[in-house]
Amino acid sequence: MNNVFVYCEIEQTTVQEVSQELLTKGRKLANQLGVELHAVIAGTGIKGKVEEQILPYGVDKLFVFDDDGLFPYTSAPHTDILVNLFKEEKPQITLMGATVIGRDLGPRVSSSLTSGLTADCTQLEIGDYEDKKAGKHYDNLLYQIRPAFGGNIVATIVNPDHRPQMATVRSGVMQKALYEGNAKGEVVYPDVKKYVSPEAFVVKVLERHVEAAKNNLKGAPIVVAGGYGVGSKEGFDQLFQLAKELHGEVGASRAAVDAGWVEHDRQVGQTGVTVHPKVYIACGISGQIQHIAGMQDAGIIISVNNDPDAPINQIADYIITGTVEEVVPKLIKYYKQNDK
Amino acid sequence: MSLKIVVLAKQVPDTRNVGKDAMTAEGTVNRAALPAIFNPEDLNALEQALRLKDQHKGSTVGVLTMGPPRAGEIIRQGLYRGADTGWLLTDRKFAGADTLATSYALATAIKKIGNVDIIIGGRQAIDGDTAQVGPQVAQKLGLNQVTYAEEILKVENGKATIRRHIDGGVETVEAPLPVVITVNGSAAPARPCNAKLVMKYKYASCHMERKGDEPWAELYNERPYLTLNQWSVADVDGDDAQCGLSGSPTKVKTVQNIVFQAKESKTLTGSDEDMQSLIKELIEEKIIG
16 A cells, blocks of 8 residues: 555566666655555566566566456556556556556556546656645655646646556656665566456557667767758768767757658657767757757767857857857867877 | 547647747746647647548548637637537636546537547647547546557448557557547648638637627628537536546646756867867767777
C-alpha cells in the first residue's frame, strides 16, 4: 500500500531504457517518502528474462505478468492489469514512459481510476501543497513539473485528493543508475487470467515493423547540432564531418528537420530527443525554448551564430559570431591539426 | 456500410509561432497575442474522417468541439471542408477542466449524439501536448482505442484496419467498431476549404456567437443549417461535479515563466586565430579529443 510503482515497457524481452531511468527516479522518490519501489511488467515469454534488467535499479517488489497476447502491446489487456493491480495495491505514485505505449496506457488507466495524470514531466519532486480555497494542507505530494504552452511556461501540477498520482516522463530526461543500497528484490508472477478479461483481446496487431535506433544521439558525449542557419542539406554534410572527427553525433532543431535537411530522429528538444552531452555545438540554432528544453543540461555549450543576440547565446559558454558555413570548416581544420 | 463519424477538434492558441508579446511582463501567457487556430493534428483527423465519408456512401461527419462561443469557428472550418454538422459544447461550468474533466464532457456529448461508429481526433493539442483526451474519452465510453494512427486503411465487416506509428516503427492493427482513433501529425494533411461550402456556411454560427444585429440575420430563419448546435452541461445531461475545475483531479500549483540563467561566456569571432585558439583550449582542457 502507498508505494511507488513504475510500469516497465518491453520490446520482445528487452526492458526499455526509459523504464530503467524511471526506476532510478522512483527509487529516489520512494526513499524520500519512506516507502517501497514496486515495478510491473507485462509480456509474453518474459519470465526469467526480464527480472535482472529491472531488479538492480532498486526494486523491492516486481510483478511479472506473462501470458499469450500481452506482446505486442495493446491497450485493453495492459489497462486491465494495471487497473486491477492498483485497486489491490493502492500505490501513491505511478510512473511510466512518455512513449507511444505510455501515452496510450497512462490516460486509459487514469480515467479508469479517476486519478490525475501529468504528461511529459521534466522534473518530479516531493513537496507540500496548500489549498487556500479549501483551507487544506497536504504533505508530501508529487510535484509534476512540465513545460506547457509550447514550452513557454513551466507548470507545477499536483493531484491532492486522487491516487495514484500518475506521471509520464520522456526517454532521456531522467538518468538511470544501478542502485547501490539494499532493496528487497522480491518477484511475483500473478495469474494473468485473474486480472484480464478475455474480451480485452479484441484489438489485433496484424503486422509490426520495428527498427533499432539508427543513431546514438541520446547517449553521445558530443553533439553537433544544426538549425535553420545551416541553410541546406549540404550544409549538414559539414556538421556530419565535424561530428565524425569529434566522435560525436549530429542533432538538429525542429526548423532544420521541418526543412527536410536531416532525419526526424535527430531532432533535439521537448518534442524530440533530450540529450546530456559533455559538449553541445549549436550551429545556426536560434534557441527556441522548446529546443533548449532538450539540451540545456549539456556540460559545455558552444553557439555558432551570425546573430549575436540569438537567444541560445544566453546559455552558451562560448559564443562564436559567424556563419556556420565559415566557422564549421575551420573547426574541422584546426581540430585535425591539433588533435594528436 | 454507412458510418456515423464524430471528429473531436479543439481551438488552440498557436503556440508554435510565439512572438515577443506572447508573454506578459508578469510572466503569464498573453492569450490575446496568440492567434486561435484549428489544432493541427485535429485537421489530420478531420481528413481521415472525410476520406471515410468519400468511400462509404451515406456516411456523415460531425465536428464536436468544446470551448468559448468563438470556438464555433472550428465547426465552420469543418463544414467548409465537407463535414455535415457540428456541436459546440460551451458553458462556464466546463471552464478550468483538466484532461479528465474534458474527456467526461466530450464522452457525455457523444452519448447524446448517439450511435457513433468512429470517434476520431488529433493525437494531442499543441497548447497542452498531453495526448490524454482521446484514450480517456474511449475509456469513459467503454470503447477500444487506437492512438497515433497514420492512416485508416479500410473499414469493413464492422472492423477498422489502421496503420499506426509506434516507437521505432509502424504497425497495422484491426479494431472492432465503434472505436476511438487519435491521428498523428504524420498522417495526410487536411484538404483545403471548398469555395462553394465556404459560401454556403460562412454565416453559420451558434446562438452565443450572434449579436442579433447582423445584416444577414434574416437568413437564420430561412436556412436552419446556418444555426449550429450549441450545448450546455444540462443539454448533454452532464453532472456538474464531473465538469470543469471540480471534475479535475490535477491542480496547477504554480506557473513560471522560463528565465535562463545568463552564463559567463567567451565571445569569439569566426577568424582563423580565434578558431585555432578555441580548439587548442578545448583540447588542453580535455573537453574534446
